[in-house]
Amino acid sequence: MHLSRLILSEFRNYTQAELTLGPGLFLFCGENAQGKTNLLEAVGMLATGNSFHASNDREVVKWLAPDHIARIEGYVQRREDALHIEIALFDPTPALSPTAITRYAMPETPGSAVLPRKRIKVNGIPRRVMELIGQMNVVFFAPADLHLVDGSPDERRRFLDRALCQIQPRYCQALVKYRKVLTQRSALLKRIRDNLEEARMLDYLDEQLTTLASYLSYERRQMVTLLNSEAHLLQLAISGGREQLEVIYHPSFMLDARWTSVEAIQQYREQLNSIRKREILQGVCLLGPHRDDLEFVVNGVNLLTYGSRGQQRTAALAAKLAELAYMRASTGDEPLLLLDDVFSELDHTRRDYLLQQVMQHEQVLLTTTELHDLPAAITAQAHLYQVREGRLQAL
Ligand SMILES: Nc1ncnc2c1ncn2[C@@H]1O[C@H](COP(=O)(O)OP(=O)(O)O)[C@@H](O)[C@H]1O
Ligand SMILES: [Mg+2]
Structure with missing residues (x-):
């Protein structure tokens, strides 16, 4: 499977971002604290409904976002069908605007100011986290x-x-x-x-x-x-x-x-x-x-x-790659592979090995601070993006 489109709004340090993706290797490069991990976190949330590292959903809502609502939207192409996943996350701490309340209030309590922390839709139908999990699969690999x-x-x-x-x-x-x-x-x-x-x-x-x-x-x-x-x-x-x-x-x-x-x-x-x-x-x-x-x-x-x-x-790398194979075998589809800044942490042999696996994979999203940390074979094949202050720019 692969993500064909990703739309973020008010998510972490992204005000608004849109990405068209597809099968292949997507490389996001940028200095520290620019939004690379945040981007992978958003993709991970489409798969699991939860963040890999936030202790609280509220954390991902962009600071001072006017509506106090973060949104992640993804179009997923699976082997057999396609999915449209939408997640809206609320920061209930500040008072919500009246438009936000009418837009996201629970249907059973129209106009109510009591909002859930998170709303999920799959193909336009409201779903619980438990119903989202498993629709799209990812393997996340960080240092x-x-x-x-x-x-x-x-x-x-x-x-x-x-x-x-x-x-x-x-x-x-x-x-x-x-x-x-x-x-x-x-x-x-x-x-x-x-x-x-x-x-x-x-x-x-x-x-x-x-x-x-x-x-x-x-x-x-x-x-x-x-x-x-x-x-x-x-x-x-x-x-x-x-x-x-x-x-x-x-x-x-x-x-x-x-x-x-x-x-x-x-x-x-x-x-x-x-x-x-x-x-x-x-x-x-x-x-x-x-x-x-x-x-x-x-x-x-x-x-x-x-x-x-x-x-x-080596054993950690072997276990992670085995996880990928395990997910593929269990679901009959390729999970997305998200690699967050791992190449810089590996020596040559392990790097080459990971690379070899990565090149065979349906879709890989990879982040790095240093483009030349990566083997030329990767950069030559990848779709390159620069990440700067929560903005994405194709290179
Ligand atoms: N809720 C939020 N609202 C706005 N900015 C945020 C939020 N959460 C984190 N950030 C900012 O995101 C940046 C870190 O992004 P991250 O993706 O981890 O960077 P990196 O490119 O190093 O992976 C930091 O500058 C941090 O202040
Ligand atoms: Mg990072």
């Missing part, structure tokens, strides 16, 4: 992703979740629900610790927790299994045949691949019971997908502890 191996476990979980959420709305729903249960359960654990509630009150939440957790872990393990064969080949190729990579999924509780889902839930429940006292004492949930991790092993050695920086980066 932080090169720390997939040596960064925090949180990032490795996010890596799994990002891909799984995009290809399986059901996973995304379960994850949201799981997080809610987790919050409720932690609060309850603290109340039990403080003798405000009885321990048996946990039973009901544990029931939900175990079902959701088993499902999430099952899907994560499936993904890692599929990811592995591809990542293995990539690491081998990038390292000139020297490095055998294995990605191992470590759920925070004991989980045997041979167990049925009923057995898995049963086992998880028993493990939960056995640590109940400790959980109450600490007032936190100690077992579950929120504590999962991934281990990267090269030639039998753990990369986090013993890998060189180079090996860690």
